[in-house]
Amino acid sequence: MDTEDKVRRLIRPAVLQSAAYHVPDAAGLVKLDAMENPHSWPDNLRDEWLHVLRDTRFNRYPDADAVELKRRLRRVFSIPDGALILLGNGSDEIIQIIALALARPGAVLLAPEPSFAMYRAVAMAANLEYAGVPLREPEFSLDGEAMEAALDRLRPAVVFIASPNNPTGNLFAADLIERIVQRAPGLVVIDEAYHAYADCSFLPLVARYDNLLIMRTLSKLGLAGLRLGFLAGRACWLEEFEKLRLPYNVSVLTQKSIGFFLDHMDVLGEQTRQIRRDRDRLIGELSRLPGTTVWPSAANFVLFKVDGIAAPVLHEELRRRDILIKCLDGAHPLLRGCLRVTVGSADENHAFLAALTALTGSAS
Numbered sequence: 001m002d003t004e005d006k007v008r009r010l011i012r013p014a015v016l017q018s019a020a021y022h023v024p025d026a027a028g029l030v031k032l033d034a035m036e037n038p039h040s041w042p043d044n045l046r047d048e049w050l051h052v053l054r055d056t057r058f059n060r061y062p063d064a065d066a067v068e069l070k071r072r073l074r075r076v077f078s079i080p081d082g083a084l085i086l087l088g089n090g091s092d093e094i095i096q097i098i099a100l101a102l103a104r105p106g107a108v109l110l111a112p113e114p115s116f117a118m119y120r121a122v123a124m125a126a127n128l129e130y131a132g133v134p135l136r137e138p139e140f141s142l143d144g145e146a147m148e149a150a151l152d153r154l155r156p157a158v159v160f161i162a163s164p165n166n167p168t169g170n171l172f173a174a175d176l177i178e179r180i181v182q183r184a185p186g187l188v189v190i191d192e193a194y195h196a197y198a199d200c201s202f203l204p205l206v207a208r209y210d211n212l213l214i215m216r217t218l219s220k221l222g223l224a225g226l227r228l229g230f231l232a233g234r235a236c237w238l239e240e241f242e243k244l245r246l247p248y249n250v251s252v253l254t255q256k257s258i259g260f261f262l263d264h265m266d267v268l269g270e271q272t273r274q275i276r277r278d279r280d281r282l283i284g285e286l287s288r289l290p291g292t293t294v295w296p297s298a299a300n301f302v303l304f305k306v307d308g309i310a311a312p313v314l315h316e317e318l319r320r321r322d323i324l325i326k327c328l329d330g331a332h333p334l335l336r337g338c339l340r341v342t343v344g345s346a347d348e349n350h351a352f353l354a355a356l357t358a359l360t361g362s363a364s
């Protein structure tokens with residue numbers, strides 16, 4: 001039997017049929033595709049950070065329980081006393097851990113859609129059934145009735161709700177989310193990846209609901225390269241998930257670096273406030289462009305579309321002008337014609353707007 005046949009015989013069909021997550025090469029481009037914080041750190045703080053790393057014992061395994069890091073995370077993010085936290089190598093890994101723990105035959109992972117692509121991808125990888133409930137047009141709000149009907153019919157083991165939602169940028173009505181938590185027969189994970197850019201958190205509700213888990217990441221805050229996410233919730237759930245977390249999933253460099261940056265939350269806070277101001281300016285300027293529809297955003301990115309130029313063409317024309325954003329056309333039927341731009345530095349936003357203005361001007 002040749003190798004090709006062996007691969008087909010051994011690898012699960014769901015994996016054979018899927019595609020690897022594609023990350024475009026951004027070398028030399030203005031990178032506005034991945035919700036990264038564009039701001040740099042002052043030299044004196046970078047030097048202090050290197051000093052902290054100087055004595056890292058990289059020949060030793062990291063602290064498997066990350067005791068010191070968790071202590072700081074609890075304080076900085078005001079984790080309620082009744083909740084534990086679990087750390088992931090990014091929150092992507094936490095989604096995977098939850099899915100692995102729940103993957104009994106026939107178990108369903110449910111999410112409104114369009115939403116974060118990893119919910120579906122991880123469900124496939126972990127052998128869970130995925131079910132999506134469409135958001136309502138044109139504002140991408142939660143369809144409360146459809147969500148409740150899906151909960152009753154499919155009895156999902158877990159519901160993932162991103163708040164604010166990616167890629168639409170909006171916050172869903174808090175009372176609707178709470179009704180879903182009350183009605184859900186299984187777990188509800190509220191993914192607060194963009195918490196720093198919104199004025200809304202469901203963390204206090206963990207004390208009230210025993211099926212509610214809150215997920216956060218430090219990526220969108222400004223530390224994407226370090227890979228750290230956490231899950232907060234009741235011990236009864238987190239103790240089970242801990243059994244599936246690989247013991248050394250958070251490296252010594254990440255543990256020490258995040259600890260250092262958490263001691264400088266004032267810098268991160270100033271950067272995120274700046275991004276919020278720049279976001280509001282970007283939305284204002286985009287909405288003045290002819291033929292352009294812009295959705296409101298409580299995150300560090302903006303969803304928009306332009307009449308008269310196909311989204312893939314616009315995406316490619318921007319890339320030819322060295323600007324990389326995300327084309328969402330084709331990702332979901334409700335996203336037809338849509339593109340997503342991350343809020344960059346003032347200069348980057350300006351370069352993006354200038355290129356887009358030239359393109360939309362020539363279309364009309």
Ligand SMILES: *Cc1c(COP(=O)(O)O)cnc(C)c1O
Pocket residue numbers: 035089090091092093116162165166191193216217218219220224227228229
């Ligand atoms: C970016 C993102 C994540 C994943 O972030 P990590 O970098 O893996 O921590 C999770 N959820 C949503 C909604 C996101 O947009």
